[in-house]
Amino acid sequence: MRVATWNVNSVRLRAENIAAWLAERSPDVVCLQEIKCVDEAFPRETFERLGYNVAVHGQKGFNGVALLSKRPFEDVTPGLHGDDSDVQARFLEAVVSTQEGVVRIVTLYLPNGNPPHTEKYDYKIKWMDRLIRFSRERLMLEEPLVVCGDFNVIPASSDAKNPAAWVNDALFLPQTREKFRALTNLGLTDAIRAVSDSDQLFTFWDYQAGAWQRDNGIRIDHILLSPQATDRLVDAGIDKHVRGWDKPSDHVPIYVDLDIAER
DNA sequence: ATGACTCAGGAACTGAGA
Numbered sequence: 001m002r003v004a005t006w007n008v009n010s011v012r013l014r015a016e017n018i019a020a021w022l023a024e025r026s027p028d029v030v031c032l033q034e035i036k037c038v039d040e041a042f043p044r045e046t047f048e049r050l051g052y053n054v055a056v057h058g059q060k061g062f063n064g065v066a067l068l069s070k071r072p073f074e075d076v077t078p079g080l081h082g083d084d085s086d087v088q089a090r091f092l093e094a095v096v097s098t099q100e101g102v103v104r105i106v107t108l109y110l111p112n113g114n115p116p117h118t119e120k121y122d123y124k125i126k127w128m129d130r131l132i133r134f135s136r137e138r139l140m141l142e143e144p145l146v147v148c149g150d151f152n153v154i155p156a157s158s159d160a161k162n163p164a165a166w167v168n169d170a171l172f173l174p175q176t177r178e179k180f181r182a183l184t185n186l187g188l189t190d191a192i193r194a195v196s197d198s199d200q201l202f203t204f205w206d207y208q209a210g211a212w213q214r215d216n217g218i219r220i221d222h223i224l225l226s227p228q229a230t231d232r233l234v235d236a237g238i239d240k241h242v243r244g245w246d247k248p249s250d251h252v253p254i255y256v257d258l259d260i261a262e263r
Numbered sequence: 264a265t266g267a268c269t270c271a272g273g274a275a276c277t278g279a280g281a
Contacts (some may be wrong), residue, residue: 009280013275034280036271061271062279112281152281171281205276206281220281250269250281 004255005148031107035064082130108149113170143224159219
């Protein structure tokens with residue numbers, strides 16, 4: 001089973017771009033972020049035509065997450081619990097059944113948090129605390145669990161081309177990285193780091209100042225695996241070349257291959 | 264030093280991104 005994640009920065013603008021990548025990579029499950037539309041405006045037909053079931057949790061204008069799956073969804077739950085006043089569409093959980101049992105999938109778009117020392121950073125940290133509580137609960141199920149998305153966290157200096165440029169940024173502040181470590185310390189494995197120690201593994205390049213041409217990137221999109229999923233990890237990778245396509249998202253897709261038979 | 268791009272909404276710009 002191949003599970004991928006991609007912050008597409010508008011699913012309507014990128015639909016054909018995404019379809020081309022699907023044909024190339026053939027993922028079984030895809031987690032999308034920043035779809036930037038309401039549920040009714042999601043281009044379902046583009047993906048249903050390619051054999052995917054679609055689950056959407058969108059909102060007007062910005063944010064929004066979605067799931068594509070070749071296997072039908074057994075269960076779909078929008079929203080990260082822990083704050084009833086939070087109306088931002090950033091989290092969607094689903095269960096997919098396979099020949100070997102269920103696989104639980106999460107697509108998330110973690111708040112950016114900039115600028116620091118504001119309510120935006122406070123929202124980010126509280127959101128991460130909620131994600132930690134969610135993960136602790138789900139890990140108790142002892143299932144294959146794949147938590148995917150744009151975490152807006154640079155985990156370590158080796159995850160940025162120019163780490164010095166990020167020291168005062170919400171993506172790299174010590175408290176942000178502490179929360180990310182608290183998450184992985186629950187027993188979730190960073191799939192990309194499980195297969196490579198390279199210091200050039202980026203998933204985002206800014207549109208500005210020739211960041212892509214200079215390879216001035218950061219690694220902020222992640223796939224975290226429960227122990228039961230990590231046991232089945234075969235490979236993980238980053239589809240960097242997609243950033244060079246026409247009208248690209250500023251993020252690229254990443255994926256894992258798990259030794260779990262579909263039906 | 265600063266800003267540099269890109270997108271949605273809605274019709275000239277602002278907010279948001281990271």
